[in-house]
Amino acid sequence: MITRFPPSPTGPLHIGNVRTALFNYLFAKKHGGQFIVRIEDTDKTRSKKEYEDDMLESLVWLGIKREGELWHQSERTEIYKKYLHKLIDDGKAYISHETEGENREVVRFKNPNKKVAFDDLIRGAVEFDTTELEDFIIARNIDDPVYHLAVVVDDAEAGVTHIIRGEDHISNTPRHILIQEALGFPRPIYAHLPLILASDKSKLSKRKHGEAVSLNYYRAKGYLPEAMVNYLALLGWNPGTEQEIFTMEELIGQFDLAKIQKGGAIFDEKKLQWVNKEHIKRLPPEEQRKLLVKSLEGEPYLVGEPELDLEKLPWKKVSKEETVVYLEKVLEIISSGNMSRVPLDIMRYAEREGKGNVLWPVRYALTGATASPDPFIILEILGKEKSLGRLEKAIMALKNAEIKDS
Ligand code: GLU
Numbered sequence: 419m420i421t422r423f424p425p426s427p428t429g430p431l432h433i434g435n436v437r438t439a440l441f442n443y444l445f446a447k448k449h450g451g452q453f454i455v456r457i458e459d460t461d462k463t464r465s466k467k468e469y470e471d472d473m474l475e476s477l478v479w480l481g482i483k484r485e486g487e488l489w490h491q492s493e494r495t496e497i498y499k500k501y502l503h504k505l506i507d508d509g510k511a512y513i514s515h516e517t518e519g520e521n522r523e524v525v526r527f528k529n530p531n532k533k534v535a536f537d538d539l540i541r542g543a544v545e546f547d548t549t550e551l552e553d554f555i556i557a558r559n560i561d562d563p564v565y566h567l568a569v570v571v572d573d574a575e576a577g578v579t580h581i582i583r584g585e586d587h588i589s590n591t592p593r594h595i596l597i598q599e600a601l602g603f604p605r606p607i608y609a610h611l612p613l614i615l616a617s618d619k620s621k622l623s624k625r626k627h628g629e630a631v632s633l634n635y636y637r638a639k640g641y642l643p644e645a646m647v648n649y650l651a652l653l654g655w656n657p658g659t660e661q662e663i664f665t666m667e668e669l670i671g672q673f674d675l676a677k678i679q680k681g682g683a684i685f686d687e688k689k690l691q692w693v694n695k696e697h698i699k700r701l702p703p704e705e706q707r708k709l710l711v712k713s714l715e716g717e718p719y720l721v722g723e724p725e726l727d728l729e730k731l732p733w734k735k736v737s738k739e740e741t742v743v744y745l746e747k748v749l750e751i752i753s754s755g756n757m758s759r760v761p762l763d764i765m766r767y768a769e770r771e772g773k774g775n776v777l778w779p780v781r782y783a784l785t786g787a788t789a790s791p792d793p794f795i796i797l798e799i800l801g802k803e804k805s806l807g808r809l810e811k812a813i814m815a816l817k818n819a820e821i822k823d824s
Pocket residue numbers: 424425426458569582583584587
């Protein structure tokens with residue numbers, strides 16, 4: 419069993435393509451088969467090496483491992499030419515002299531004008547009348563095959579047994595089958611995946627949804643690869659049980675094309691966030707802490723000095739006077755203590771005096787933000803000197819306000 423992922427490197431990797439790659443990978447691995455990747459770069463003006471590199475690196479990041487050689491269609495012109503000549507020699511294709519602005523010698527496929535039927539593993543029996551396709555073009559000239567020819571030749575030469583791809587390709591399948599038959603290739607089994615839709619049920623597209631369609635967008639936001647894989651696996655597939663959190667190994671074990679839905683699958687970032695949280699919880703504490711620290715990069719209070727609103731400094735009904743006492747004690751703990759013991763000592767003190775009473779003003783003094791992670795993380799990121807400076811500043815400001823008030 420061999421499946422394939424043949425992206426065109428004409429833009430950043432789309433999450434729909436990631437899901438397609440993932441399903442091909444899961445299916446192959448589940449059945450002990452092979453998952454191959456090839457680069458469909460016949461469109462010379464739009465294909466870019468940077469997109470190819472980004473795509474290959476993304477697969478590594480996700481843990482989707484490809485096998486075998488990496489083919490580039492741009493390097494296989496001679497092979498396609500051989501098949502084009504064979505079709506022409508067999509009377510199944512012909513060179514057509516056409517003028518469309520310029521003189522062209524396109525290769526057209528001689529359409530037998532018949533009905534093509536196939537059993538799609540997801541959509542069931544599908545039938546197309548190919549007559550309306552007329553004698554379609556299979557090469558812009560003998561050295562420049564179009565996708566339909568290249569895809570059929572490559573899949574056959576690589577021994578691909580199952581073609582799992584987006585539903586947007588279903589209308590291409592009859593052409594591919596006609597070319598396969600003309601070349602005497604075996605027909606692979608097809609499975610066309612439901613589209614991924616945005617929350618407004620429109621097709622998820624770059625034009626309409628911007629950067630939020632590319633894997634890099636979610637990667638830059640800090641989502642874990644485990645979460646991306648898990649969430650994308652659930653777009654159109656479910657195991658038929660209550661389980662929602664899966665490792666790659668579990669997905670391979672449970673994946674089943676028969677359980678893929680026909681209707682579009684809605685991409686919901688809220689759900690992705692939840693899946694991500696569940697995966698974070700499963701990481702070792704040290705990893706979790708690193709992620710948290712990373713997620714705080716660029717927070718205003720880490721980049722610059724916090725602006726304090728003195729009214730927000732005390733916790734609930736606590737007075738400014740009492741707040742000064744709490745902050746001074748914490749200041750003392752930090753300045754005298756070993757940084758590794760500081761959190762524990764502050765926590766002990768806070769438990770005695772009331773957690774909110776102590777921890778709230780510490781956190782606010784350090785960040786000037788009413789919503790931020792716990793003060794111990796902030797203390798650690800800021801370090802001893804900066805933390806002491808900020809606490810001192812808050813204490814001074816509170817004392818000055820008291821003098822004014824009295
Ligand atoms: N290069 C095509 C794409 O990226 C592949 C389609 C196919 O799977 O045959 O959409």
